[in-house]
Amino acid sequence: MKSLHLLLFITLPLFVLDQWTKWATLTFIPLHHEIAIIPGFFNLVHVTNTGSAFGLMRGWFNFHVLFGTVMAVVMIVLLFRKSTDHLTRLASALILSGIFGNVTDRVLHGHVIDFLDFYLGRHHWPAFNVADSAIVIAVGLFLWGSFREGKHKTA
Numbered sequence: 026m027k028s029l030h031l032l033l034f035i036t037l038p039l040f041v042l043d044q045w046t047k048w049a050t051l052t053f054i055p056l057h058h059e060i061a062i063i064p065g066f067f068n069l070v071h072v073t074n075t076g077s078a079f080g081l082m083r084g085w086f087n088f089h090v091l092f093g094t095v096m097a098v099v100m101i102v103l104l105f106r107k108s109t110d111h112l113t114r115l116a117s118a119l120i121l122s123g124i125f126g127n128v129t130d131r132v133l134h135g136h137v138i139d140f141l142d143f144y145l146g147r148h149h150w151p152a153f154n155v156a157d158s159a160i161v162i163a164v165g166l167f168l169w170g171s172f173r174e175g176k177h178k179t180a
Contacts, residue, residue: 028105031118039122043155044129050140059142067143072152073136093128097121112170119163126156 026034054060054071061068103109104117130137139152 026111026114028114031104031114032121035115035118036122036125039119039155039159040125040129043122043126043159046140046155047126047130047138050138054140066145067141069140070142070152072139073134074139074152075136090128090131093124093131097124097128100124110170112166112173116163116166116170119159119166123156123158123160123163126154126159130156 050069050071054069056071056073059068059070100117100121104114104121109117127137137154137156139154139157141154141158142152143150
């Protein structure tokens, strides 16, 4: 798939989905409330995060916006560079959607809106959102691609 197609059919729709789900969270779930979807396993919640993954570096607003902007530029370069393989382009498109979604939150709200809450008993994974999911999947693709590439080089 061409770079522009990835941008239009992966990055843009995931960004829209991310923003729509966050709008729905803001509209229908009061802050710090939860709605049980699968009791004992999955809730919809409304929490905020001024930090990065797992709430690290809370309150570093300027850093997060600047880092997100720099990483967006890097991902755009990877996405449109002619020598970039398809897997890296796909991962770049996914990361871009996540960056755009979370930076948009920071600029509009001063924090990221999280709403997906998975847990077992009292053990909760930190709440996350569509943008976070896209970033995690992209990192997995980058890792898979690097192992795959290393395997081809040694063979």
